[in-house]
Amino acid sequence: MHKGRLLWLLLPSLLLTGCWDKKDPEDRAFIMTLGVDTAAAGCRFTFAPANTGEGEARTYAAVSETLAGAVAQIDGQMSRKTDLGQMKTVIFSGEILEDSQKLERILQELERSQTVSEKVMLLATTDLAADCAEAVMEADSKTGTFLWDFYKNTAGEVAVTKGIDLDTFLTERMEQGGNGVLPRISVQEGKLELGGGVALTQERIYALSNAEERGYLFLLGEAEGALLEGVYEGEILPMEVGKNDVRYDFALEDTDILCRVTLPLEGTLQGGEGFFLSTEKREQIETVFEEGIREEIAHTLGIADRAKEDLFGILPRLYRQEPALTEGISGEALWQALRFEIRPELELKDMGRKR
Template sequence: MCEKKLLLLALLPSFFLTGCWDKKDPEDRAFIITLGADSTAAGCSFTFAPANIETGEAETYAAESETLAGAVAQVDTHTSRKTDLGQLKTVILGKELLEDGAKLDALLRELERSQTVSEKVMLLAADGSAAECVEAAMAEDSKTGLFLWDFYKNTASEVAVTKGMDLDTFLTERQEQGGCGVIPRITAKDGKLQLGGGMAVTPTKVYPLDHTEERGYLFLLGEAEGALLEGSYRGEVIPVRIGKSHVFYDFSLVGDSILCTVTLPLEGTLQGGRGNFLLDESDKELEEIFEAIIKEEVEHTLKIAMAAEEDLFGILPRLQRAMPQLAEEYSREVLWDAVVFEIYPDLEWKDMGRKR
């Protein structure tokens, strides 16, 4: 009798457990992998690209709303599957949205506050319509939708044509840099994706960066490993790959200006050439050729920021840490107007040809 009472007491809590009565099976959910956001007169147009867990090709769908939550709620009234952002990997931001600082901030904060979207979701900037880029991405990979994610995870960091950017990092940089930052660029052309380059974003405008300008930005970050440069030497085009990339900043007052000295310690490896010039006496000459190429690229990239009158590339936070008293005394605008740059690449060879 006592044993029966104990068994009844043990089983009693199970009658009050809800269990999984409200659990949705995977086939009942639309797991969104890629999201596109474009600016419209009424707010934003959102394009959702789900992973395809069934046979056939996955289809994108769109909704227009002032908020992402509103768009999700809209979509859920037109589909039998619950929209799930828990697996979201990539958010593509349209150019017109990037130019509207208020809308952009509102969307970024909504993504940041979301209980389901990861703070490590990858951001991309469309050089045009985000919806077109989402459609092109789905054409590349309609099964999993992970084409973009895989590119930035496996390829981008090794070829130095662009730099991955997640939500958390961009929000931090945007706060430190007065609303400015660089997002990797994506372009849809004839239904195909073009990856590489960047979009320098300010609160009111965007500045497209081509592959060379983006590479100059990567040199400024000390993250140009994998960059391939080509220089002319003795009538031959010589390719050099950057193996190691570092950067050091030094700030000093020179009259009414703030001199920013940027030193770039680099390691390069020759990737080709007939081999008749790979002699010790050629080392210095080749170094000077490629150092001049790097210096020109970095200076050209910095000119974009100077012409925009905005710290697009995160120089001022370095200055503020190096000279806090000066940073407290003057505004960002005054400081940026006073900065002048001197660029000093320092290239050394890792290997001057294969030894047999």
């Protein structure tokens, strides 16, 4: 009787304690960047946490077949619980991207995770992902949001690379038969370098330079902010791309499929003697830049031509727009049948003014 009465007296105080197993922020290691490299026994996962305490934060790593297994290893060695709920970026090494089985397993685990956001940013490197994670810590050891901030605030303004999140990448890979393009990150003399891209197929990867990535952005209609240089009458003229749209049209021509890519563009000259130009000279300068853009896009498409695969998402457009042209034809045969015609249509909107 007395024991029952005591239990009822203690019950309210037990309920008032809240979630007894809830951890305070200082008891958690909030991972901001994850680097994934290949290893003999699975993958090497490098965790870069935010610095939530005194002193400098440091990276730590574990080798496991799965991300969950790596987290469990780390949790058994540290006093703080590893928390992936705030993770902003995942960096894949080239070796991981070329191993389709390992890559698929990790992507599926990230997709199914109850803690990892579907908006986590994905990046690729031809270096070690661990080195990139270390460089991220040095660039921003406090918040760990350096890469996130770059792609949110800067990349779209300068058009040197395209940010892509987990959800978008998974959708594009499904549409493109496992192919896709990720933004590239590298480490040069200990410093992070952001720009270019990595195109991947089921079997290998193709590193894209800044110019090749820019050609890809033109194909997407997302090259606004790109800075181009053209030579006119011996003078180098820089031009910033303003509005950039793109239109794809497909038509059967003999045994080929013509893919006409029309690019309505606006641009602004940034320097030189391009002030108060006559209509004739304006049109001549527009032609110079149009030819440069045409060559740049053709060079980017040449990478896919040598790979003999659609690296840049052209075929899904064909399937959607002209399904009758694709009936009974394999994707490989369709890609071989495609012939491209690139048509930039540039209009210089603001020639600038002297101050």
